């Protein structure tokens with residue numbers, strides 16, 4: 001499953017034990033709006049795009065359309081994270097084509113009212129599995145600012161290795177400007193999957 005020109009092709013919908021991770025659709029704009037609006041203060045320290053808040057529902061709809069176009073062009077995949085049981089939107093995630101050949105980066109945020117239930121870990125595990133299901137993906141990366149300890153716990157729990165710490169421009173107010181790169185390679189993933 002890969003498109004040599006546009007990058008790897010990932011599914012539109014992925015399910016895990018408690019979550020449905022699927023492409024945002026135009027009709028989800030109010031759900032995205034409610035989740036981000038409730039979480040602005042919680043996301044502001046870490047997510048650079050919060051600087052564009054407040055946004056209207058219509059602006060979110062336009063953003064969703066842009067994400068759909070990007071996905072169709074084989075660029076980044078941006079997904080909503082929904083509770084399987086109720087359909088409630090509890091966060092956002094993505095598979096980003098910005099870490100060079102053979103790699104893909106997972107990003108995530110969780111609705112402020114739904115943190116502490118292991119959802120970031122669960123979605124990262126299933127996206128890791130999904131990524132390694134695609135030909136040509138040899139490593140999955142998660143990038144965290146050194147100050148974002150809650151986020152760094154996610155790759156740690158999933159067996160990722162901290163491979164690099166480099167200075168980078170501060171793009172959100174909670175950051176200290178040191179980017180940590182966490183990597184899981186295909187071989188280590190297979191080993192963990194097989195209980196090794």
Ligand SMILES: CC(C)(COP(=O)(O)OP(=O)(O)OC[C@H]1O[C@@H](n2cnc3c(N)ncnc32)[C@H](O)[C@@H]1OP(=O)(O)O)[C@@H](O)C(=O)NCCC(=O)NCCS
Nearest residue numbers: 046108109110115116117118119120121143144150151153
């Ligand atoms: C960082 C962030 C994504 C973590 O989300 P989360 O869903 O709360 O994270 P986790 O999946 O790690 O769960 C957190 C806790 O719930 C616990 N937990 C509770 N129930 C659980 C379950 N059923 N399964 C697994 N973990 C569970 C975990 O053990 C963890 O506790 P610990 O850190 O003390 O070990 C969230 O705080 C967030 O959105 N932050 C702002 C945005 C951000 O920083 N994004 C990342 C940028 S790199």
